[in-house]
Structure formats: structure tokens, C-alpha cells
Amino acid sequence: MTVLTPLPDAPARLARLEREAAHQSALSAGDGRPWVGARDGVRPVVIVGAGQAGLVLARGLRRRGIDDVVVLDAAPAGAAGPWTTYARMHTLRTPKDIAWPTWGTPAVSPRAWFEAVYGTAAWEQIEYFPTTAWQGFLQWYREVSAITVVPATHVTAITPTDGPLDLALEGPDGTWTLSAHHVVLATGIEGAGGRSIPSLLHDLPADRVRHTHDDIDFAALAGLRIGILGAGTGAFDNAATALEHGAALVDVHMRRAAMPQVSPYRWMEFAGLIENYGTFTDAQKWAFNVHLSAVDQPATQNALWRAHAFDTFRFLTSSPWQRVAWTGSDIAVTTPHGIHHYDVVFAATGIASDLARRPELARVAADAVLWSERLTPEAAAQNPGLAAFPYLDDDFGLVDRAGGEALSRIHMFNHGARISQGMLSHQIPGLVGGATKLAAALSRRLFARDSASLLAEYLAYDVPVGVQIGRRAQPAAAEAPTAVASRG
Numbered sequence: 001m002t003v004l005t006p007l008p009d010a011p012a013r014l015a016r017l018e019r020e021a022a023h024q025s026a027l028s029a030g031d032g033r034p035w036v037g038a039r040d041g042v043r044p045v046v047i048v049g050a051g052q053a054g055l056v057l058a059r060g061l062r063r064r065g066i067d068d069v070v071v072l073d074a075a076p077a078g079a080a081g082p083w084t085t086y087a088r089m090h091t092l093r094t095p096k097d098i099a100w101p102t103w104g105t106p107a108v109s110p111r112a113w114f115e116a117v118y119g120t121a122a123w124e125q126i127e128y129f130p131t132t133a134w135q136g137f138l139q140w141y142r143e144v145s146a147i148t149v150v151p152a153t154h155v156t157a158i159t160p161t162d163g164p165l166d167l168a169l170e171g172p173d174g175t176w177t178l179s180a181h182h183v184v185l186a187t188g189i190e191g192a193g194g195r196s197i198p199s200l201l202h203d204l205p206a207d208r209v210r211h212t213h214d215d216i217d218f219a220a221l222a223g224l225r226i227g228i229l230g231a232g233t234g235a236f237d238n239a240a241t242a243l244e245h246g247a248a249l250v251d252v253h254m255r256r257a258a259m260p261q262v263s264p265y266r267w268m269e270f271a272g273l274i275e276n277y278g279t280f281t282d283a284q285k286w287a288f289n290v291h292l293s294a295v296d297q298p299a300t301q302n303a304l305w306r307a308h309a310f311d312t313f314r315f316l317t318s319s320p321w322q323r324v325a326w327t328g329s330d331i332a333v334t335t336p337h338g339i340h341h342y343d344v345v346f347a348a349t350g351i352a353s354d355l356a357r358r359p360e361l362a363r364v365a366a367d368a369v370l371w372s373e374r375l376t377p378e379a380a381a382q383n384p385g386l387a388a389f390p391y392l393d394d395d396f397g398l399v400d401r402a403g404g405e406a407l408s409r410i411h412m413f414n415h416g417a418r419i420s421q422g423m424l425s426h427q428i429p430g431l432v433g434g435a436t437k438l439a440a441a442l443s444r445r446l447f448a449r450d451s452a453s454l455l456a457e458y459l460a461y462d463v464p465v466g467v468q469i470g471r472r473a474q475p476a477a478a479e480a481p482t483a484v485a486s487r488g
Helices: 010-027 052-063 110-118 120-125 131-144 233-244 264-268 271-279 280-297 301-308 415-421 428-449 451-460
Strands: 042-048 070-071 092-095 128-130 155-161 165-171 174-186 194-195 209-211 225-229 249-253 313-318 323-326 333-337 337-342 344-347 351-353
Touching: 010 110, 010 194, 010 209, 010 337, 042 052, 052 070, 052 428, 092 131, 092 428, 110 120, 110 131, 128 131, 128 174, 174 428, 209 264, 225 233, 225 337, 233 313, 264 280, 264 428, 271 313, 271 415, 271 428, 280 415, 323 415, 333 344, 351 415, 428 451
Parallel strands: 042 070, 042 174, 209 344, 225 249, 225 344, 249 313
Antiparallel strands: 092 128, 155 165, 165 174, 194 351, 323 333, 333 337
């Protein structure tokens, strides 16, 4: 793992970068006059989630003159996103030079920040952005964008009314209600459901089962035997983390015969797809995602090397878990290759889409259209997990099966957009397309909401610009300086 050290003059370099960012913002003519804000206590947009997707969108809305946007996050201040919790990798999985939505201000790009803090030479040496540096960049991005985040605040319900959407909130100071015309759920990979734990693990003692997204006390696992079901990058990062904290042994089990060697995500990272995925037909979107699930992607090389650095690590292929039983003292896992005994097991089995599992969506989940309702039974049977994803409109909004409008103002700028708007729309490689598209959609819909009052304002506009008829007035001639006579 490469250890990065900030340059001695990093604070001064960042100060210069911030001045340059302000200058570029002025040059690009953003931050024009605000034209929509809170009205009668109703905010135009509330963004739930202050990670990369929520922050980028908030900045983009401001650049479009949309003010009074509230950004909430369930995590404590400075801990938004997965980077200080279950993202246990040393580097991001995306190449460092991926496009970033700067909204006309290149100085707020990840590369500009990295070079200011660590230098150009360090940028040339890395292949992937270090995770700790990425968290540092996002905190700086929030500060330099002057985005206020309401931390440690949970949305316990979203209730549509005849007018706005009402958000029930719970935070350190108690409970309260916030009303908004649009709500954007920038809530990451679990934003449309929750952690998937296979049923064969349900009967084990709860303290013996972990999901790789859990808040895990790895120090408490020292000396224990750990079995991991699933072989994505997260499985190897969690295996390495456990071994680094003294676990006796860790086995990663994969049902496939071999690790995939092709990553479809690398193909996806081009502007044509990122910007235009939504123009696929429903049949094309379904085929795209069924194929993606079937071929999957390999774990990252760094994660593999990190785990394999330990002699007490094993990677077992063609090893699905056929039976799991609690013996009274440990866990017996039966595979085609025999029985393995573990003290603790991890489920590296991703997430499941289920809107009803999200407190903020529980009241509307039954009314939202799912992909299963847009597919033939034969197509849905190809992948029931994908069929459970929400079917979204072109503005990332939920679709009401009864034809109502309110649900379309709940925008899934999270993993729930996977099939409807593209796997990358809310992730780092796709933010340049997804955030731009959603910001434009919100601007368009808010304008439509206010079109009558905006037209009335225009028709009543009568501020003179001070036009004068006739020749331009000439400035008075400058008086010649008076000579001072010398005395001799």
C-alpha cells in the first residue's frame, strides 16, 4: 500500500486552489441569480445523503440558480458515505482519471485537489485514488462548495400530500417535519433495500454472522476462524482486514469455477453510455443488466494481493455453501469439497432491492411500480432479484401504479436506479452524466411548477435600464495643471 504524505506547503497550495476555483466559477458565469427557493416553508429540493452523489448534485443545483436546497445525512458530521465504514479497500475501484462533474469549475476536480495536497509527481505514481484521500477530497469539496449538511439526521418517513412531500426527521435534537417539492435519495448502494443475507445463515447465532457492510469490531475477531461467502472485492478486503487484526484463518468461498477476468464496468466508462443509457428500450435495459449480473466482474487486483499476502488465507473456487449448521461450538459449512469449521461467517452477498425495507419509503413502497411489472413472467424469472428493482421515470422518479404524480417527485439517485437509469448514474464514473441529467430535470420541473408566477413576473417587469436619447455626453475637458512660477 502506497503511503501518501501531504506536501509541507499543502495548506497554502489549497488556499491558492480555492481562490482559483472562485475565479473559475465567475468566469464560467455560474451562480447566476437565484430564481427558485423556499416558498411557504416548502423547500424546492431536499437531498438525503451527503456523500459524493448528494454533494455533486447540491453544487449543480446552486449553479442553476436553485437555492434553499437542504442536504441531510444519517452519519455524524464528516462521516458521510461508506469511506469510513464498510469501504475497507485501500484504493477506489475506479481509475483515477475518470471524468468528474465540475460544473464549469475544473479547480474543484479530484485531480486538482490531489495535486494541491500531494503534488503532481504523486498523481503520476498512483493508478487508483486512495480511499482516505478520497474522503479528504469530499470533505474539502463540501467546504469549498459551501454546502451545509445537517448530520446525524434520519428520514423516518416520506409522506405525499396534496401539495408537498413531508419528511419526518429524527436527529440529536428530537423529531421534526420538513416539507419539500422534490426529494432526492442519494443514499448509496443500500438506498433501494438492504443487506442480503442468504437464508441458510438465518438459523445461526446472530453474534456469529456478519455482513460485509456491517460495523465490525475486527479486533474482537483475533484468533478466530472466519469463512466468507461470496468473492467480490468486498470479500477480499474484509478477509484482509480480519487477518490484519489477527484472525487465525480466513477462507473466501466462490461458487464459480474461476475468478472472472473481464470487467464490464471498464467498458461502460464512456460518455456515450453514461449520458444516453436512458434511451435504451426497456428490453435493452433488462438484457444489459441480466448480462451484467451473469458475467459479474473480478475482484480488484489490489484486494486479491492484499488477502493473499497472508499464509492463513485461502481462496476456494467451485465452493458454494450447500449446508450451514451450528454445532454448539462452531459453524459447520458443507461444500462440494467437504466440511469446513468456522467461528464466525461473513456474508459478502451484496444487497437486495426491497423498497419496504427503507423506513423513508415504507409508506409509498406498495404504490411504486417495480421492474417485474414491466416484464413478462418469463423475463422476470431470469433474475428475480433484478425484477424487484423500482421502475423509474426519466427523471429518476418513482412511478405510481395508480398514475399519481407525487411519487415522481421522489428521485432515486442511488443503487435503485441501476436498471432504469444505468448502473453508473450515481457512482463515481457516472456522476458526470447522472448528476447533470438529474439537475436539469429538477430545474425543468421546478420551472414548470412556477411557470405561471414566472410569466406574471415577466409581464410585470418594468425596471428601466436608463436609455438616453441623443449623443453620448462628453466628459469635461481636464484642466491643464497650473504652472508654479519659480522665484529667483
